[in-house]
Amino acid sequence: MFRRERDPEFEALAVPLFEPLYNFAYWLAQNRDEAEELVQETFAKSLHGFGSFQRGTNFKAWMFRILRNTFLTSRTGLRSAPTVDVDDPALEVVITDVRDNPETHLMQVRDREAIERALEQLPLPFREVILLCDVEEMKYQEIAETLSIPIGTVMSRLARGRRMMRSLLGDDTGVRRKVRS
Amino acid sequence: MTCELWRDQIGGYVDGELAASHDDEVSKHLKQCGECTLYAANEIHLKRAVSHAGKRYQPSAELRANVLKSIGASKSSRPWFALAVAAAVLVIAVAVFAMLVSRADMGREIADVHLSTIASANPVDVVSTDMHTVKPWFQGKLPFTFNLPELGGSPFTLVGGRVVYVRSTPMALLVFQYKLHKISMLIGPENILGASGDVGGGFHAVSWTKNGYRYVTVGEASADSLRDLSERMRTVAQ
Numbered sequence: 001m002f003r004r005e006r007d008p009e010f011e012a013l014a015v016p017l018f019e020p021l022y023n024f025a026y027w028l029a030q031n032r033d034e035a036e037e038l039v040q041e042t043f044a045k046s047l048h049g050f051g052s053f054q055r056g057t058n059f060k061a062w063m064f065r066i067l068r069n070t071f072l073t074s075r076t077g078l079r080s081a082p083t084v085d086v087d088d089p090a091l092e093v094v095i096t097d098v099r100d101n102p103e104t105h106l107m108q109v110r111d112r113e114a115i116e117r118a119l120e121q122l123p124l125p126f127r128e129v130i131l132l133c134d135v136e137e138m139k140y141q142e143i144a145e146t147l148s149i150p151i152g153t154v155m156s157r158l159a160r161g162r163r164m165m166r167s168l169l170g171d172d173t174g175v176r177r178k179v180r181s
Numbered sequence: 182m183t184c185e186l187w188r189d190q191i192g193g194y195v196d197g198e199l200a201a202s203h204d205d206e207v208s209k210h211l212k213q214c215g216e217c218t219l220y221a222a223n224e225i226h227l228k229r230a231v232s233h234a235g236k237r238y239q240p241s242a243e244l245r246a247n248v249l250k251s252i253g254a255s256k257s258s259r260p261w262f263a264l265a266v267a268a269a270v271l272v273i274a275v276a277v278f279a280m281l282v283s284r285a286d287m288g289r290e291i292a293d294v295h296l297s298t299i300a301s302a303n304p305v306d307v308v309s310t311d312m313h314t315v316k317p318w319f320q321g322k323l324p325f326t327f328n329l330p331e332l333g334g335s336p337f338t339l340v341g342g343r344v345v346y347v348r349s350t351p352m353a354l355l356v357f358q359y360k361l362h363k364i365s366m367l368i369g370p371e372n373i374l375g376a377s378g379d380v381g382g383g384f385h386a387v388s389w390t391k392n393g394y395r396y397v398t399v400g401e402a403s404a405d406s407l408r409d410l411s412e413r414m415r416t417v418a419q
Contacts, residue, residue, distance in 0.1 A: 006252070006253030007252070007253070010252065011252060011253075014252065015249070015252075018240065018245060018248060019239070019240060022238060022239075022240035022244070023235070023236060023237065023238045023239075026237070026238035027235070027237070027238070032238075035238065036240070036241075036244050039240065039244065039248060040244070040247060040248055040251065043248050043251060043252055044251055044252075047251075047252050112230070112233065112234045115230050115231060115233075115234035115235075116234050116237060119231065119234065119235065130231060130235075131231075131235055133196060134228050134231040134232045134235060135231065135232055135235035135236060137232075139198065140196070140198050155192065155193065158192055158196075159189070159192050162192065162224070162227060165227060165231070166223070166227065169227075
């Protein structure tokens, strides 16, 4: 890893994002060593490219975009990306409509482990958009910037990703079942 | 518009992404449609649960140190001072740990009471928006009494109440409606009840005591709305 001279402005903006970036990296890579590498590389790249960052634009989205692009070009990222056709309706083949049984759904939602397992099983394009929206509390516009996709795509992936989550949570055995991808 | 089309907008509504006019339209529809309200409640539950469960991974101190070093971030020039501060923090942390564990357990119990209430088809045994009906219903069922505030003109509506048992102790459970949210209020002996802030499961809790009794307001509504309801209750508490 290369090292540059200290930049107080970069430090003030980037250091508070250290933990969120690591959390996001781990969810993407699902592996501690890779998550650590991703975060270190992201900080190195972003410090190196900080001169090109346009002041007044969204620094958080910029950092997350660098991390995600770094992931996509990593071995794990390259392995996971082409396996998912996000427009394939078969992705939702396992969905059962839990609205018919809201009590079961509510009881399972409170189970943190079930939520974690369901998130792990979501195909990457849906997992990342849900994490950025619900965990990082990004607005749709920020998510679109981070993922370099149109806002309409953000909305449709959120809707489909949440339907998949409900499916995985609404079925007693769903949390152990893989969403087809 | 069909419910299916309304539900296409509920995601944006829950995420706070709808334009004000659309937001109002969805709100109006939800007031009239129980099924869509349930759908929206499920969406809110899922969002909150993911928001908590998604904060799962914590970086190591070693990684932090490496990253800070790589960007040339400043470190304390007085490492012994930092160590002393860390040691003091550790001592305090150990001292409060047992208390926190106990409070966390109670927080989970309170969240369970609330969750079982909102998930139940019959969440209350006395169903009334009239405090003069709900309060007398508890007479003879609890070893204490309490007052209820006038909620006319407020965003809160009394739904009813029932008796619940927490750690084998009878307590009053009042249920209020606030917009799409159900809010539970538990009233019981101060030495048994005790929770505030996050009680897990995506719920918030606000608590306060008076004359040996604790009042705990819990729900998925914002902490500000819970505080608002608590304040109204506090003004009439005996």
